[in-house]
Amino acid sequence: MEFTMPRIRIIALLAALIALSSWLAACTEHDPVKPVPGSDDPFAKTHSDTFTLRAYALDSVYLAGTVNNWSTQDPAWQLTLDADGYTWRLITDVPDGLISYKFIIRKGAAMAWLTDPSAVEVDPGGGSPSYGNAVRGRTFVTPQALPQPLDRARLVIYETNINELSSTGSFAGAYGALTSGANLADLGVNALEFLPVTAPSYNGWGYDPVLQFAPNPSFGWPSTFALLVDAAHANGMAVILDVVMNHMAGSTPLRQLDDFTGRNDFTTTESNPFGMVEMNWANAALRAHMIDALSHWVSAYKVDGFRFDYISGEPYSTWVTIKTELRARFPDLLLIAEDFGYPANSVTYGYDAQWGGNHTDSWGGGGNNFNQVLITALTESGFAWRGQLSNSIGAFGPAYNNMWAVANVISGNSNYAGAATGDGFSDIKYLESHDENRLVWAVDNLGSSGAQGIGGSAKAFLGAVVNMTSVGVPMLFGGQEMGSSEYRPEGTSIYKVDYIGGDQDLRRAYKRLIRLRLNHPALATENVFFQWRGGNIDQTEYTMTYWRGSTNVSSQAEIVVACNFDHNDHAWDVPFPAAGTWLKYDLAAGTVTVTSVTGGSLALTVPASTGWVFVREDGVSGVP
Template sequence: MAPRVKVEAGRPDRLGVNVTRGGLNVAVPAPDATAVEVCLFDSPDGAETARVPLPARDPRGIWHGLLRGLKEGQVYGLRVHGPYEPTQGHRHNPNKLLVDPWAREVVGQVSPDDATFGFTRGGPDADLTFDDRDSAPFVPKAIARKPAKAPPPGPRTPWAATIVYEAHVKGLTIRHPDIPEEDRGTFRGVAHPAIINHLTDLGITALELLPVFAFSDERHLPGLELSNYWGYNPYAFLAPDPRYGTPDDFRAMVTALHAAGIEVILDVVYNHTAESDELGQTLSLRGLGNRTFYRTRGDGRSYVNDSGCGNTLRLEDPLCLRLVMDSLRHWVTEMGVDGFRFDLAVTPARHHGAFDPTGPFLSAIAQDPVLSEVKLIAEPWDIGAGGHHTGRFPAPWVEWNDGFRDAVRSFFAGTGDPGDLASALAGTSHLFEPSGRPPQAGVNFITAHDGFTLRDLVTYDGKHNEANGEQNRDGTTHNLSWNGGVEGETDDPAVQTNRDERRHGMMTALLTALGVPMILAGDEIGHTQRGNNNAYSQDNDLTWLDWENADWAFRDFVRDMIAWRKATPAVRRTAFFSGAVDPATGERDVTWLDGVGAPRVNSDDWTRDREALGVLWGEADTPGPLMFLAPRR
């Protein structure tokens, strides 16, 4: 039965659907629209019961209305009327139910059904056609929710004391035997003592979760009987993906982690959305205002694609920027997160096509009293022109240090240079020191979700991505890996010893270097993806951590190295090495050694011995020299 709704003008200042004493206040930015309707449903799977036109539009193009008679829990979607002129950048289609991008909660999943496309699928000019099928049965619905009280605050661990652990909600929990089956793969599973005890036993201080925003599959995956696993394909920026649980589940997880002294960092995607290119689905922003929310080319038909995912958000527009800022503040003030890792952070930081440290996105965060105080991590590149900018993000940002990754991988593959390894251990100062930031401006990592696991890095020379259905064409070929002489798993004890020594060496380098270390979940227990270095579509035991067959001995080594790091101020220093003498010891702050323990003084000392690097810290109460040995190939 349709609810009785009385409509008034309402307010345009708070975007989205907000629960008030008078009903639901709706404010939808759609500057090029001719009408906006709120569609009401009796249940997530139920029929549409009413369409309520919003009665007012402000000069910015925000349509708004107060819908009296409605309350929290109302299931809804949006329909937007306006020009459908793809060659002018307009793609309104009221036959397509749109997800409110400000929704705090969504239910359901995006279907690949043809009705979710704004055009009739076919040839190369298909997007110029107009499709009149109703997409409502095939798209998620939003649920009206009140703002929530945030969980208790986190520990606010200083960067110099931070140990980051990058994990996937499902992959971390789905196979853990101590977690109840109904909680596996969810926020509740992450909050389970089995996971929290593992993290605290290791010494982890910050859990960085792969994307948890509501997301959908890339359009080619259903045909391959695959699905998006990583989650880098969002369509709603304030709502957790319902597969992982409810907003309340998320807040309960944060509360449990904070109680254990662990911060929560979210990997967030503000460079593109799941709507893809001009042949993609109409799910939300495309139908609200294509030219407002996306960077387009020429006449507006095609999209700028600096993300490599079909489209790019247009953060130069105040309404688009508002969406991103509202989303970030929501996750801090209502959901309790302690920071963010920004996927392809160069893309939102572009202005007039080029990376701009003073552009709208970075400037908006810098002046925000909430966001400027949380942990901000940039992936400092994208695939667009001039897209690599490691070291160029402004304070208080820190950045993924790909230079560290490459130097350590190369050295322990037997192809690297001890000088590059020394630079990595010293915090890659040539990139980060010019900005006036400390060594903690660099987040050091050897492996991440994208690429080989640590075990695979010493087990495979080449990628093995056949399971992705793209004839092994996807994924990088620049792995800087070495299999030790045999491709894949082997029982050869000499090869196994070689691989084990290199795993230990790389993890030691990670946990003794200046900067902030990040560990990929599963590396500490020997997780393998069997050589797949692009497992974004592998929602199965290839990516799920195998707890029952864990390498507990290596886990213990990692735990002990983290404890060593926490007890050793020399590797947590907040100033780069300068070669200065420590008055307390009479030694330089760092001395680099060759394979026999002699100091490397000049260039000849660096070129003469390329198979070993020693490091001796000059601070008081610091252990003696540490030696890194390159493998003999």
């Protein structure tokens, strides 16, 4: 069908085209209108940014970088001093995309280039991050939050080093390890504790930080770390970061500032066991710098908590300051302290937990925390510090009441001065950590002849049973679930864990125990009931039985644990809280069998160095 446009419409269309042509012609006679920075214009090529430097006794501070062809005294890029006397600030427009920069500091005739101590990213340029360029402008999506808040009673922590978690030793490698290789999602842990990921002076453990805000560039970009946290959260795993607050590497820009001004504003002349530079927590600028750094990791990356290294390096007043500031900003943040004090420690001052599970009894030859007591019992010998080739703590034998010592650290500790009564989940309990020997190595090299005859690989199953059924927060160190057995000398050497060729039977045992730990109501309580045999026979045969219950009524307990720490088999009537059907977990054999209990006990022969777990089968609390 032929279509004819009405004459009036043709005239109107021609008029519109003439008007458009006139407007376009006018535009060519003038410079295009530049979008206003910070406006909603999607084509804006610049944005407002703020640069700050906390520093004392300087005459001037300039920014030099790709934004101004590295000019060292560009008036457009000069920072001004705030009224507080130490905060230098510049608010200006910067181009979108990545920019690199340094600060130029001057005092009298002296001038120095300084890496921004608050750099959120750094390009080391082949050298130390402290001499590299600060980088800004990399964007990433903020990670999703955890599906549920952290609950210490439902927490199993996996401590690991980014360097050791994958063959690449990178954030990307750790991202892959969540679902392959180490396959931590399959293992079932619900919290990852990473050794420091801040930019260090070398590519090692990270306990010598140079920059507190920036991820280690050898691990990857900030955006990749954000993806790692997001994926961990998507798999139900919290992310906890080890942080070092009381000392830093000598190459830190904060020390460079003090050296330049000839003062001790940010650092002190105090010594520490690590040969690092001590931080001056009495200084307001240093306190603000450190608290802002911690807050940055929570705000930008949604990390869920921190484990603070070397608590004894600062008075508790420092840790109270950190705790108070962080709690005000992030009330749900998990705060863990590496603190072995007793009876007063960081828990006394409001921290959620401390490493160890400390007690001061004289049993077990002097070991005073979970790690030392359990290693003494499993080696049937004693405890050695990492790197040592002989035991230095603990002793094993009937005279030392080792089973009472083990019972003490299995229980919750209600004796911390000032802590909530019976807060058993204020203890992080572990058989291995980055600071300790491998359990398998300790048994095979430092154990008694009887223990060595059993072997560290077999003893590891018993250790797993006790670790996962104790009151407190259990923690594994990367590779422990595979029976890793390398010798770790004193120092910060890196060892790649064999997640494919490791002990898969032990890993399956841990996987089953972790599932039990996170799902059974009895293991989310502090209720533990020890069943000792008369005549002190448990101390001479190195056996023990304990129950765990979801209520404080022992007859209602739903879990029975029978342990034999000796290198010989032992038979005894294992007491049960009730008759009925129970599920028997034989972790070493990899089986779960139905067991009928008809009286108040069950006659059992528990093999050497074995732990069995029995779960009341009531159709509700059993977790096969």
